[in-house]
Amino acid sequence: MSSSHVLVVDDEVDIRALIQDILTDEGYGVTVAANAEEARKARADEKIDLILLDIWMPDTDGITLLREWSDTGDLQCPVVIMSGHGTVDAAVEATRLGAFDFVEKPLSLAKLLRTVEAALEPEAKKSSGARGALPSLLAPVGRSELMQALREKVQQYAQHDESVLLSGEPGTGRGAFARYLHALSPRADELLISVTAASLTDISAEEKLLGREASGEIQAGAFERAGSGTLVIDELTDLGEVAQRILLAALEDRSYRRVGGSENVSIKCRVVATAGSDYDARIESGALRRDLVAHLSVLSVRIPPLREYSEDVPELLAYYVDKLVDSENLTFRRFSVAAQNRLRNYPWPDNVRELKNLTRRLLLSDSDDDISLQEVEAEISAAAPMNEPLVKQDLLSLPLREAREQFERMYLQQQLILCDGKVGQLAKRVGMERTHLYRKLRSLGVDFKSVGSED
Secondary structure, three states: OOOOEEEEEOOOHHHHHHHHHHHHHOOOEEEEEOOHHHHHHHHHHOOOOEEEEEOOOOOOOHHHHHHHHHHOOOOOOOEEEEEOOOOHHHHHHHHHOOOOEEEEOOOOHHHHHHHHHHHOOOHHHOOOHHHHHHHHHHOOOOOOHHHHHHHHHHHHHHOOOOOEEEEOOOOOOHHHHHHHHHHHOOOOOOOEEEEEHHHOOOOOHHHHHHEEEEOOEEEEOHHHHHOOOEEEEEOHHHOOHHHHHHHHHHHHHOEEEOEOOOOEEEOOOEEEEEEOOOHHHHHHOOOOOHHHHHHHOOEEEEOOOHHHHHHHHHHHHHHHHHHHHHHHOOOOOOEOHHHHHHHHOOOOOOHHHHHHHHHHHHHOOOOOOOEOHHHHHHHHOOOOOOOOOHHHOOHHHOOHHHHHHHHHHHHHHHHHHHOOOOHHHHHHHHOOOHHHHHHHHHHHOOOHHHOOOOO
């Protein structure tokens, strides 16, 4: 039986009772507090060996309370932060203030017990625990099989040193996965440096990547600033010819020479690149060097568009509500069930970035009522541009007749392109009689004459 005493600080009575019952059954002494005032009193009255501290409380939030204890030198025991969805900033701040770890709600009781046991181990056994909070907070949200498999792949790749290419549509969170990869890697205690490819112009690329040396003074470039950490090249397809050549030479030699320098400097960092889902086409067109991509894609990960794991949309909505309320001091509002169901069926043309922006706009309202279906419909009522791919069109926002016509128009336009504009081939491909197909194309306004020559 354990003789350790745990203080549970949470404003939710059910959470306090649940944790108290579980820890008591495991032999721990437990004191509960509903707010910061009760927590301060409990610490003054009893010897506490561990604190489980919720971030969201009505009087003083958990991070502020932790900072208070840290600043006064009154933090004599480990603290584990609890929250429904924390933010990276909160995790960094909590770790800086001395928090041992972070557990997410809804609580996994098995993980909670493991974390409690680890936090109460002798100091010599938990020297690396302080940074344990970061990977869990950086982990991309989602319980779908697709996201679970993706996280597992990134976790596996994080343990290796080979370069990684993260590809996907804009807004899918490629940068977030790069940070997650770094946080899980043996290099997590080192720096992560990100360089936007578009900033590496023909004039500036060499100095920005390799650095400069003049009169004994050294101006470090991106490789050197990253040290033994991780260097992220963001949006690889924006690299110009000069930048590609400089980057390739450095990667091939695993070393470089600063501008104005005379000695080679070894590359110690791991290189991660992000790219759009069309990077293969850029290679075929000659705009992107195949040999450079080969160096940067020893390991590769495709980040899927949100429409491929739409079952995770409700969880993502809840995550961004908590994140934006915390980071931007917005009014807390929940999405109604009807609103969540509607957004599960929305195609999200700009992916997770669009979901975050939509959530922000809805939280900017002065209302504290649940977010209704009507509010969501008003936000997404503007139809996607007609030149967007069909899968990105929000057909559910349209009346049945208009949705059917839009689907048929886009379907036949795409099929016509595949048939090189030949209506005869199109008729065979879609299984329609040719005369009827002509009438259908005209009624839908599909200009088959401009696509290609008729057969």
